[in-house]
Amino acid sequence: MSDYNFAYLDEQTKRMIRRAILKGLAVPGYQVPFASREMPMPYGWGTGGVQVSAATLTPEDTFKVIDQGADDTTNAVSIRKFFERTAGVATTEETEKASVIQTRHRIPEAELTEDQILVYQVPIPEPLRFLEPRETETRKMHALQEYGLMHVKLYEDISQHGAIATSYAYPVKVSDRYVMDPSPIPKFDNPKMEMAAIQLFGAGREQRIYAVPPYTSVVSLDFEDYPFEASKADHPCDLCAAEDSYLDEVILDDAGNRMFVCSDTDYCRSRREAGHVGRLGEEAAA
């Protein structure tokens, strides 16, 4: 550090983004347009989330990045490095110690507190996009709360699959007003969205920011006779034996062997350190 301005973006840009964030917090679930900047990474790699994080970070913050729950995948590592270099902030892998957490496709298992901010990377912010391609029309539908179409998608799911097969990016209604795309988090995480932390959503390519303030109602859409279900693989974690965490399935060999592990690596590590051992935990440690 530091030939860069703090957190890479110039102060005017951060000011512009902060205004969009504040507007988003004032109107929960409403997609606020903002002048998204070109970032030194490709679209789809979290350019929206990075800009929101850059505008949110202060030099005192501790920063954590997860990708599908993991701290050690390419996307997470490169964004963490990016802010270590351009902002010089402290980084951590422990959920409890972080004050700003940028995430791709997961909410951490550990409960977040009022002192934390969760920043989501969003590919397509418009929940109605694949049902109604016209932006003018979807904006009008949001304005007039015409959300019948969202249920048409769920209807199609049930008629084709016998159950609501949408398992990620499951549409929610925020504060009983706006229907919102929660970004591609598994629907297992949807109930966690009524949380104490501030949730910010950034979509760089689509140039939209939206937000859910703390303790705001977030209701997953469903039918009376097909209620919403937060589903996960019906297994304990093979490393830490956790029964309550979201699991990834890992293929082990060609003979059909597989294992289920927590997608939240920090949660799994802390449990193993506390002495919990799963079915394959001994081998992994060895």
Add this chain to the structure above:
Amino acid sequence: MTPLLQVKDVAKMYGARIGCTDVSFDLYPGEVMGIVGESGSGKSTLLNCLAGHLAPDRGEVVFDTRAEGPVDTVTMSEPARRMLGRTDWAFVHQHARDGLRMSVSAGGNIGERLMAVGDRHYGDIRARAADWLGRVEISDARIDDRPSAFSGGMQQRLQIARNLVTGPRLVFMDEPTGGLDVSVQARLLDLVRGLVREMGLSAIIVTHDLAVVRLLADRLMVMKDGHVVETGLTDQVLDDPQHGYTQLLVSSVLQV
């Protein structure tokens, strides 16, 4: 009796050109009104003004709403007008593709209006979709097929089912039989006539096909160059046309 729809001096201009002008009529519950005229005579413009798709430059379109009685739909708020468009009004497009969601199954197409007015019970929605498929003579084995797998006549019948499922009181139809061959036309007309009588619907049907209005319409309005040139009972107008253009129109029909 209060008219269901009162149209008062409606006019729509496209710059200096006339779309339609000086149109006034009353439509009573259960009545079917036909609008005929050549291409470019302003009949589709008029229909779109009445259905709220276009804003007329002048005039009133007063609809007798269930809750508040007669209300001018031109000046009412947009949410209220769009709500009418989903509940008490129905619009059948000439091309079924314009009125259907081609990537959504037949059941989903019919269910959309139900879900738009707040129906949230999958079993009920599906049962009513199946019921309506039956009423428009589509086998309910095809409830999960997409409209793109349907023939033109079936698509048009599906569009009608999708529109009538919420029990509207006024149906706008824009050339509902256009582009269909004659035997399919005949079946569709038979179906529409049955539904109109059975449900006590009022309808405004725009067409250039005199046979369609002869079968369906109680009253007829003939348009030319944006003006209404003749109105009256359908049989009266077709059997004893007074205006020169109407005489031309009636004599232009090919006899087989």
